[in-house]
Amino acid sequence: MDLDKLLEIGNQCIHSEPPVCVASCPVHMDVIAFVHEIEKGNFAGAYKIMEQKIPFSRLIGKICDHPCETLCVRKGVGGSIRISELEKTVIDLGYTIPKKPLLLPKNKGNIAIIGGGLSGCVAAVELNKKGYKVTIYEKTDRIGGSLWEYEGKGLETAVIKEELLVIEKKGISICYNTEVLEENLYSYRGKYDALYLGAGEWSKAYRINPETFQVENSSLFIGGKIQSHNHSVIMSLSSGKRAAVSIDRYITKTSMLASREREGIFETKLTYKIDNVKPIDVVVKSSHNYSENEAKDEASRCLKCQCDACIKACVHMQRYNITPDRYIRSICHNERIVLGNRTANTMINSCTECGLCKEVCPIGIGMADIIHATRESMVERGKMPLSAHDFALKDMQYSQSDYFSLVRKQPSKEASKNLFYYPVIAFSAYARGLYKGSGKTGYLFYPGCQLSSTHADYIGDIYKHLVGVIKDKDADNDVGLYLGCCGAPADWAGRFDLMPESVQKIHKTWEEMGEPTFILACSSCASTFEKYLPMIKTLSLWEVFDTYGLPEVDIKKGKRELCIHDACATRHNSALHESVRSIVKTLGYSIHELEYSKEKAKCCGYGGLVSCANPEQAEDFVKDRISESEADVLVYCAMCKDAIVKGNKRAYHILDIIYGNEINQDSPQKMPTLSERQNNRKHLKQRLLKEIWGEEVMNTENIYNFTLHISEDVFAILEKRFILVSDIEKVIDNAITKKERFFNPQTLHYLARLRLQNVTYWVKYAEEGTDIFIKDVYSHRMEVVEG
């Protein structure tokens, strides 16, 4: 993984970009923090924030020409926030007498300030703070320059005097009535390490560097009106501050330009959308300045402009309170760490890779691909936590094994001729389709492992329907069946090493079958095919239903409203979205569109194997999703239904409404357990082989001479701990046959253990003849060396 390139992407994230008010303030006062304090009623806190960036803030806050307000995002929706008015109130209510300055040794150099006006005073104070011995040369008998123009017009005489007194208190020398002219400037340059010229007017026009305020490479720096050619108070202040930075760099011989791109007014990359912002009018002052409450109200109008589109949309980023910029830095740190803990592992495995962040990001940063590459890199370097995806990968292995995997061509005319003798079937579309068998497989129905786990009963009916309707219109092309797993779990787990096996198997079948079009019923299969098998033409089952017709079902108008939860893996497939909606409407339901639908679909929490790696995070996803609407949810992905029903929300798979299996509104919905899901797959294969292809399957099930009794409570534990009934059976079998078990004479319980692959399973049980009552199950991965 190219971490430098990744960091570059992170740097494009505009979450930390300042709002336009801060960027257009020459000294970058933190406006958001400022209004936050006002809203809280903490005016002293707000004053502190002014002080951080504005020298002489008690004066400047009253007279600033506030360029910030011109560009305020609120401008078009009620009027710009009156930052300047807020500053005045904050000074009145929050000014606190500064602490006595610490007089540190001033030994970094000697600086002369020519002109005791505003910019000169600012430069003097700033340089004094940096450890320089500063002398101001002022031609009149008072410093402050243009500040005095505001005497009685915003500033009180006493306050001006009090504030300017600070300069001498800091130990800055002032030479009053000392006019420096161009003619004798040279002698000063000899005496001082650097000179700051802020005299307001000057006889010679120097060429001043607009970034550094330096005159060529000399020790002379010029700011204030001579440089800015305007009367802006805040610009003058800014030039004094910036020149002080330059002088310090000049004397300490550091780069004059490095990291200064964003000094002064700059353009922020942040764009804040006001589409959903309600207009609120500017708060009107009831007297000369805003009162405390008026100021709070005005501050509360501030939009606190910050880009948080991705965080708002994603509970994963919310849980970790992280934005792409910091996320990427965490990833890089996690990748580079040599000794110590990789603390970001769980976070990296808690992203569903759904891609919503990219959809909502104004500059299109998407975490899904980054997370994916990171997981692959973790796997490659042997740093992927084994427990995160182990169960899902073993379940995938099961799907790809002979327990479930199956490829069959459509039964031939010859093979199914018996069917035609039965009058009921003989005239069904299915039988007609079989009768037209051509021997050439044009379509291959690929229901996927998850639909076959949770909705196994539909698969046979769908297959027969497909044969019927497709053959009716397209007599040349038979419809075959392919049960298997596309490899999506391995893809999510970053197991790039496992992908070729999954994908090549599918590719080989496709070639052997004469390159048929795959009919997919699972959105994750669809993305896996798109990514790894782009040469295979695919159709979604819903598009096929929409085009060739639905199974004959009861269609009544005026059924209730359902909200459609689109599958995140299909977010860019608008044809599929339309097919699903068309089917739902045809069946007589009305549709409530969620805020996050279609290309902005939110994940149910199953994506990226999050429910395996971090179940709590997966729960966040479900909770967030189901809170979007009161209406029952319609889904077209088996995993989505599983997640939503487990989140205690009534959900229907589109097949449920197609086949009229909307169950009783009052009865609770239940999804199959992990063990049932495996059994459903196995039994589906056996059932289909027998029913459609007339093949008897040898029962490969282990026959044990005991019967397990597992209560609902214990089943819940099994689910939570990813333990299968088949694991328990093996433990018990071993315990009984080898007597490898502990016995508790007090409770009469047995406790047995068995290591299966890389996990040791423990089962506590009571034995009554051949009846085994399971009391508890747990496991660990740590291997215990016995003997």
Add this chain to the structure above:
Amino acid sequence: MKDHIETTTAWVCDKCDKALVSQKVKVRYLEGNFEVDLLKCPECNMVFIGEDLALGKILEVEKSLEDK
């Protein structure tokens, strides 16, 4: 891994009908190899690991080794 490990228990080895004793046992996971005191059958050496230990300290150590 020393904390919270029981040193006595009502459980006995069913095969050998022996009370369990606390002894040093080798455990390993990924790159980690430890010796810890665990309850075991003095005869057949079968090691006892209770639920609290499996889901507590052992899980904690497993996780920290996975993040190493």
